[in-house]
Amino acid sequence: MTTNDGAPTGSIPGWADFFREGLAPVPVILILRGTTPEEAVAAARAAWSAGVRLVEVTQESEAGAPALEAVVSAAEGRLPVGAGTVTTPERLRRAVDAGAEFGVAPGIDPDTVAEADRLGVPFLPGVSSPTEVGQALRLGVTTVKAFPAKVLGPAWVSAMAGPFPEIRVVATGGVDARNAADYLRAGAVGVGVGRSATEGGALAELIRTL
Template identity: 55%
Template sequence: MRDFETIFSRTPVMAILRGFAPDRTLELARTAWDLGIICVEVPVQSPEAVEALAAVVRAAAGRDVVIGAGTVTTTDRVESARASGAEFTVAPGFDADVSRTSLALDMPYLPGVATPTEVERALSLGHMWLKAFPASLLTPAWITAMSGPFPEARFVCTGGIDSRNAQAFLDAGARAVAVGSALESPEQLPALAKLAG
């Protein structure tokens, strides 16, 4: 099991491929890999999304990349993610049952947080890597503010991140950022490659 420290030590950028058909998901995953973004999350909110996740996992065979499942809000989704070959799970919030199930299946769990109380609760249960969501509404200043009382927290900023604002979150103390629609914007790809490198 690769932990988030290992995953994000290679690149501070993750790709999120939400709501696409399997073929388009694969196309965007390859775009991400070509840019040097080795970590890809496929949210699993529907049966088609689970198919897309499984397709990306198959395409990743033989590549030194990491594929995870996002929007994992139930234990059923954890099990579906594991069956599809995901290596980690991500959620918009924090659920102790989802956390336990994911860890029991050897998949690191990245819970979403947006308040000091949520950060403290997740840390108390052993989760140092946290998804700051929605990051664009929280702002880079939130990351800096949370890093004061919670220096052990490792934030992955998700939601509204693109090549124009990603560096501001990293400069504020985030350990990683996640991009989605930016991968469909050709003019942003060179900047994303620079961030990933």
């Protein structure tokens, strides 16, 4: 939903529903950063087998594109694969061309939010302050990524619920089996974890804590 000057306003249709439904079975997003295509596919398959529905492959470098394409191919259209570290409209367009069905960013950039709206791609921007939460809501975004969650802490999540009861938070950055449940108890709708969570049974252990 946009204004005449192209800036989103109000609630962007479908974005909140996309993340709520994707996180409902298992409230975890798997984040794949700096992996080969083969490593990315193996980690994604481990996550899917554990019930995780949302997997993102970060795009901070050109090496991310082959890994994203490989995971999209492995998903065979059955589960959505997203692109992470989507910091510009151009990077978002390239990710969508590679098959990404949603985008995630470490911060909030109005131009990239507007491009996601134009493309009809659910987008999860990062926030770390009340000012940025308020900006997200003005842009029509009601589900955001709290980043870095390890620095902000679970108390930050619960504190935001007071002035911003309509916001939904996915805690990302330093989340593992030791603290994931703390963020959910504080009100987060999900957590983001890295590839190490799929190794040695760590993901199963994390999910058991939720």
